[in-house]
Amino acid sequence: MRRFIEFLLTEGYLTKGWVLNRSFLHNIYYNYISNNMNYTKNCNKYNNINIRYFMGDARHTLKSVNLVYDIVFLDAFSPQKDPVLWTIDFLSLIKSKLNDKSVIVSYSKSTPFRSALIELGFCVGKTIIDNKDMGTVASFDNSLILNPLSDYDYKLLLTRTAIPYKDTSLSLSAEQIIINRNNDMLSSDRISMTQFLKKYY
């Protein structure tokens, strides 16, 4: 994974044109899909990237995976629509597969996602690209969090909006997870988003 990230950082992905992308994608194709590796052996310099993929519901698959991950990219639709892989319980499962310097990165800026990460003991910050707040990064190592959450983000974490999605059995449907969280929000004595905006803004 480290090599893969170095590759992306040094060579770029979308920005360097079709030749590079093609050789990169061909490497994956000929390593994992076609048996005809000889065809690309001499023309492909990216032959040290290994990809291992798992099919199935990640909530079950990850339980049986005996690996430690340096980086986890979380891109599982949006927490509001499909919270299955954004629950505090699934994040806790991910946590059990990390080391002290691992990072979780996501495009999502969702407050329940961030609050779940904080509840699990992660240091949490933003990913910023071209001065734009693009997503979330989390690690146990605070030195890896380059852009901390803002005062506004932290205040949001005190509202009902920050109540995490839950799925203790790692088996609930998205619909049930949403219904349960709505009930948690209704019965919570935390400040609502409307009260929060009136109070502070």
Ligand SMILES: C[S@@+](CC[C@H](N)C(=O)[O-])C[C@H]1O[C@@H](n2cnc3c(N)ncnc32)[C@H](O)[C@@H]1O
């Ligand atoms: C927005 S797409 C991510 C696509 C991918 N990151 C990419 O750039 O091609 C969300 C993916 O999450 C997968 N997904 C959703 N729920 C899942 C689950 N419980 N277990 C495994 N994969 C899941 C979907 O199948 C879908 O491929």
